[in-house]
Amino acid sequence: MIIIRVALDVPVDSLFDYIAPDATQLNIGSLVRVPFGKRFMIGIIMAIANDAQVPHEKLKQAEVIWQDVPPLPATLIELFEFCSRYYHHPIGMVIMNGLPTRLRSSKLLPQRASAPSLFRLTDAGRAIAPSSIPARNKIKHRLLAQLKEAGSISSKEAKQISLRAAGTLQEFLLQGWVEKVLIEPESALNTSSPLQLTAEQITAINAIRAEIGLFNTWLLHGVTGSGKTEVYLQVTAMLLKQNRQVLILVPEINLTPQLEAVFRARFPATYLVSLHSRLSPVERMHGWLQAQRGEAGIVLGTRLAIFTPLPKLGLIIVDEEHDHSFKQQDGLRYSARDVAIFRAKQTDIPIILGSATPSLESYYNAITGRYRRLCLRIRAVKNATLPVIRYINTRAIQLKEGLSEPLLLALENCLTQKQQSMIFINRRGYAPVLLCKSCTWLAACSRCSSRLVLHLAQKNLRCHYCGHKEQLPPACPQCGDQDLMPFGHGTQRIEAALAKFFPEARILRVDRDNIRRKEAWQSMLTAIHQQQVDILVGTQLLAKGHYFPNLSFVGVLNADASLYSTDFRAEERLFAQLMQVAGRAGRAGTAGEVLIQTEFPDHPLYHALKHHDYDAHAQMLLKEREITHFPPYSYQALLNAEAPHIDVAIEFLTTATKLIEPVKQIEIFDPVPAQMARLKGLERAHLLIQSSSRKKLQLFLSDWYIKLCKIPNRKVRWALDVDPLEF
DNA sequence: AGCACGCCGACT
DNA sequence: GTCGGCGTGCTC
Numbered sequence: 001m002i003i004i005r006v007a008l009d010v011p012v013d014s015l016f017d018y019i020a021p022d023a024t025q026l027n028i029g030s031l032v033r034v035p036f037g038k039r040f041m042i043g044i045i046m047a048i049a050n051d052a053q054v055p056h057e058k059l060k061q062a063e064v065i066w067q068d069v070p071p072l073p074a075t076l077i078e079l080f081e082f083c084s085r086y087y088h089h090p091i092g093m094v095i096m097n098g099l100p101t102r103l104r105s106s107k108l109l110p111q112r113a114s115a116p117s118l119f120r121l122t123d124a125g126r127a128i129a130p131s132s133i134p135a136r137n138k139i140k141h142r143l144l145a146q147l148k149e150a151g152s153i154s155s156k157e158a159k160q161i162s163l164r165a166a167g168t169l170q171e172f173l174l175q176g177w178v179e180k181v182l183i184e185p186e187s188a189l190n191t192s193s194p195l196q197l198t199a200e201q202i203t204a205i206n207a208i209r210a211e212i213g214l215f216n217t218w219l220l221h222g223v224t225g226s227g228k229t230e231v232y233l234q235v236t237a238m239l240l241k242q243n244r245q246v247l248i249l250v251p252e253i254n255l256t257p258q259l260e261a262v263f264r265a266r267f268p269a270t271y272l273v274s275l276h277s278r279l280s281p282v283e284r285m286h287g288w289l290q291a292q293r294g295e296a297g298i299v300l301g302t303r304l305a306i307f308t309p310l311p312k313l314g315l316i317i318v319d320e321e322h323d324h325s326f327k328q329q330d331g332l333r334y335s336a337r338d339v340a341i342f343r344a345k346q347t348d349i350p351i352i353l354g355s356a357t358p359s360l361e362s363y364y365n366a367i368t369g370r371y372r373r374l375c376l377r378i379r380a381v382k383n384a385t386l387p388v389i390r391y392i393n394t395r396a397i398q399l400k401e402g403l404s405e406p407l408l409l410a411l412e413n414c415l416t417q418k419q420q421s422m423i424f425i426n427r428r429g430y431a432p433v434l435l436c437k438s439c440t441w442l443a444a445c446s447r448c449s450s451r452l453v454l455h456l457a458q459k460n461l462r463c464h465y466c467g468h469k470e471q472l473p474p475a476c477p478q479c480g481d482q483d484l485m486p487f488g489h490g491t492q493r494i495e496a497a498l499a500k501f502f503p504e505a506r507i508l509r510v511d512r513d514n515i516r517r518k519e520a521w522q523s524m525l526t527a528i529h530q531q532q533v534d535i536l537v538g539t540q541l542l543a544k545g546h547y548f549p550n551l552s553f554v555g556v557l558n559a560d561a562s563l564y565s566t567d568f569r570a571e572e573r574l575f576a577q578l579m580q581v582a583g584r585a586g587r588a589g590t591a592g593e594v595l596i597q598t599e600f601p602d603h604p605l606y607h608a609l610k611h612h613d614y615d616a617h618a619q620m621l622l623k624e625r626e627i628t629h630f631p632p633y634s635y636q637a638l639l640n641a642e643a644p645h646i647d648v649a650i651e652f653l654t655t656a657t658k659l660i661e662p663v664k665q666i667e668i669f670d671p672v673p674a675q676m677a678r679l680k681g682l683e684r685a686h687l688l689i690q691s692s693s694r695k696k697l698q699l700f701l702s703d704w705y706i707k708l709c710k711i712p713n714r715k716v717r718w719a720l721d722v723d724p725l726e727f
Numbered sequence: 728a729g730c731a732c733g734c735c736g737a738c739t
Numbered sequence: 740g741t742c743g744g745c746g747t748g749c750t751c
Contacts, residue, residue: 006751011728016751037750038730054751093728714746 002026003052004062006034006043007092009104013084013709015091016043017052018062029071031103033063042104044072044095069103070292075346076309082342086698088705088720089332097332098307102285118181119169120152125177139168147178197380201227204374205234208350212238212314215345219321219366220354222376223386223612224583225547228354229259230380232317233266235352240270240297244314248300249336251323253278254521255544259319260300267298275301275308303328303336306343313347316340320544321353321362322576324725333721356583356614357576360625363618364632387554387585387592389610391601399597401497402489407555407595408501414553415505415534421553422536423494424543424581426561428511429453430493431486434461436476438483443473449678454486455513456493466680489557495537502535510538543580554585556596563600566675567727568630571605575617578609631723634667635694637701638724639687639708643716646673646683652716653687659707665696675727682717686727 002020018034020026030045040063052059072095080098084091096104125147133140139162146161147153158165172178197205200222208218212235222228236246248263250256253276260274273287273296290296292309299308303326318326318337326336337353344351353362353371366373379385392404400408414421431454435442443452445463452461452470459472475482486493495509508524515521527533531550536542559578562570578596586592598606608617626633639656641649653671660668667690674684691697705720 003751008750009728010750012750014751018751034751036729052751058751060751712747 001050003049003059004032004045005047005049005053006032006062007046007095008034008036008041008043009092009096010036010041011090011093013090015046017049017054017059019059020048021062021065024065025067026065027071029073029077031066031069031071033066035060035063042066043092044077046077046091069289073292073309073311076307078346079307079339079343082346083332083334083339085702087332087334087722088701094332098304100281100285100288102281103288105281118152118154119147119158119173119178120181121147122177122179124175125172128177139165143168143172144177152181197230198227198376198378200374200376200378201231201234201380204231204376207372207374208235208352209238212350213348214350215348216350217341217344217365217371218350218352219358219362219371219373220352220376221358221363221366221373221614222354222356223379224356224580225379226356226376227380228319228356228376229262231374231376232319232352232354233263235315235350236263236267236298236317239314240267242314243312245291245294245296245310245312246298246315246317247305247308247310247313247340248298248317248319249305249326249340250300250302251320251325252544253302254515254541255319256300256302257522258546263298263300270297271295272298272300275299275305277302277304303334306336306339313343314349316344316349316351318351318353319355321355322357322359323544324573327723327725329726330719333719333724335723335725338723357579358614358618360572360618360621361632364622385586385591386612387582387594389582389594389596389612391606391610392595392597393599393601394597395599401500402494402557403497403501403555404597407597410553410555410593410595411498411502411505411535415502417552418531419552420528420531420534420536420548420550421555422538422542422548422551422581422584423498423555423557424538424540425489425491425494425557426539426577427453427488427490427558428464428492428513428539429462429490430456430496431488431490433487434472435485435487436479436481436483437485438481439476439479441476441478447678447681449676453490456486456496465676491537491539494557498535498537505534506532507535507537508533510536510542512539512541515541540577540580543577543584546584548584551584552586552592554581554592554594556581556594559596560598560600563603563605568625568628569725572621575605575609575614579612579614582609582612629690629692634690634692635697636724637689637697638721638727639689639718640674640684640721641671641686641716641718642679642682642684644682646677646685648714648716649683649685652711652713652718653685655711656687656704656708656718659711660704663696663700665693666691666700688727 003017004020005015005017007015026048028045032043032045033040034043080095084094130141130144142161143165155166158169204220220228220231239246250259256274256276264272273290275284275287288308291299294311299305318340321337328334341351362371365371392406397404411421433442433451434454443461445452445468447468448463448465450463450465453464455462460469461472462469476484491509491511495507498507510524528548562574582594585594604620639653641652643649650671657668669688671685671687674686677683
């Protein structure tokens with residue numbers, strides 16, 4: 001009897017044994033449908049054995065092995081196993097987290113989608129007179145017409161004519177009217193770039209190319225506008241020429257279309273697949289399968305794309321590596337950047353981490369020699385200099401609707417000179433607080449320990465943490481006073497204020513509320529580029545990776561919020577954000593100016609920012625981290641617990657600490673309520689574990705995790721977060 | 728995670 | 740007498 005050991009999507013850290021289905025090819029990594037309890041599930045064959053590890057009477061027979069999906073490659077399974085070990089998460093759940101949902105559903109066999117192929121008109125096809133085809137056969141006529149005009153048609157173009165065109169093309173193929181042409185890998189090394197490369201870019205490209213077949217973590221540290229993308233493109237070109245695949249990770253869905261367009265334009269003959277959570281399940285599955293078959297030369301996606309099978313992988317690029325959205329915050333709490341580094345090492349290929357403001361972890365690794373840093377200090381665009389940064393002390397000055405006189409003046413200047421300007425405020429909605437003038441009431445979320453944000457346009461109050469919405473009350477629910485006062489400023493309020501101050505200006509607000517619709521952001525970008533906008537008002541969405549050629553002024557409001565935060569990474573994040581925002585100004589020949597309204601203009605962060613001195617600031621933060629013994633000078637793990645009542649969560653954590661025998665080099669902190677103590681109706685607490693040795697921490701966690709699973713677990717949901725970013 | 732089994736309170 | 744609350748425990 002042959003036994004297969006199967007990983008399933010259940011929160012149990014073990015495999016499940018089944019009798020192999022009769023007379024089928026058995027492969028490790030194959031998808032298999034098995035009976036589990038009362039239902040059926042999809043699992044992965046992890047091992048094949050002669051004997052089961054459970055009594056024989058318990059064994060059931062697996063139903064069917066998916067033949068249409070090739071088995072997961074051994075290296076991908078290894079990657080999953082690493083994640084399971086490192087993040088202490090059941091292997092089955094790790095694997096299922098990495099597979100497209102459509103493959104996990106037990107719906108039967110997915111249709112095969114291939115990379116687009118090219119159909120070229122043959123001489124026989126050219127000789128066909130349109131009149132010989134019945135007029136009612138519209139698809140044939142249109143296909144033939146297009147073929148005669150262009151000489152060839154890709155399956156993708158054919159699809160645009162009609163969804164049934166693929167069948168018609170097959171008919172043409174059988175009749176010998178067209179022939180199938182393989183799309184060639186990048187035939188020539190495409191070095192023609194629109195710009196003259198800077199010396200720094202050339203140095204970086206040559207350094208990476210010189211060791212293209214070896215594992216290396218390259219930290220591409222380049223100021224905004226220094227042309228990091230060009231370095232990615234040049235190295236990618238080299239690998240595509242060698243018929244290797246390139247994986248590119250970007251932090252946000254909003255950034256995929258932009259980078260996708262750049263890569264598509266540079267490598268028109270390479271098949272590019274983009275993978276992110278906004279795709280339909282079928283689209284995602286197809287992209288994944290095309291990558292697995294090696295048909296996709298470039299895979300570009302968000303963090304989930306790190307788990308794509310890529311048989312010919314030759315390079316990984318992580319753009320904006322410092323971005324926190326590479327870390328998944330629930331389920332498998334992995335960092336796609338860190339997993340990417342493991343994967344590069346495993347495959348023995350280079351990985352490029354790109355950023356204008358590297359995470360302190362990466363920066364530290366670079367200066368200690370674990371990573372190799374390549375610096376781009378000069379902006380690649382001719383005549384573009386870094387913007388001048390000035391501060392407005394808001395404690396010494398009167399504000400009008402949250403805006404200072406110098407800032408309004410600068411905006412007016414831009415308007416008269418017909419240049420674009422931008423106001424950055426990291427707060428959506430109209431006002432972050434709504435309070436009653438006569439009593440103490442303020443609008444709070446019933447499910448979270450948060451304030452409700454006033455959204456005046458929609459006349460409602462919203463919780464930005466759980467998404468709860470409620471109608472704006474006409475009067476104070478506590479004392480009945482009708483004088484409810486919005487306090488503080490959000491994007492909507494600033495937009496309204498600017499409209500009042502500059503009635504003739506064209507103002508565009510950009511925040512999450514505004515770009516919900518799929519195409520909204522794209523059309524806004526077009527409007528900005530066509531200079532149909534004078535003043536942009538927006539959140540950090542505006543700061544990330546976009547190029548606004550006519551933008552010469554940036555105003556920053558309310559940046560101080562995170563200056564004296566309890567989160568030890570808040571300052572690092574703020575600095576990165578401000579560098580990014582400042583980098584928007586003055587890129588193409590126009591001198592840029594940045595004005596920051598702050599109560600603490602003397603804060604060291606602002607000093608470093610003024611001189612665009614990332615290194616000075618990073619060195620300063622590193623000193624602090626060293627003294628306080630925080631990452632990168634220590635490694636952390638967080639045990640999170642949530643329960644209907646905080647006491648229960650704390651009690652669970654206290655029990656958890658009691659399971660620990662004192663271990664050298666492992667620091668255990670006291671259980672404390674989380675920053676957002678209440679979220680979505682549950683109360684949360686956590687416990688921090690810290691060690692200067694990653695290895696020691698891992699050993700400890702492995703042992704502890706087993707014990708944690710055995711705690712009789714009433715109503716407490718808990719999870720381990722290794723290398724946590726949020727507390 | 729699901730899903731069943733199981734043991735105590737208010738209903739046709 | 741049963742319907743149903745969700746506490747406990749298992750799934751190969």
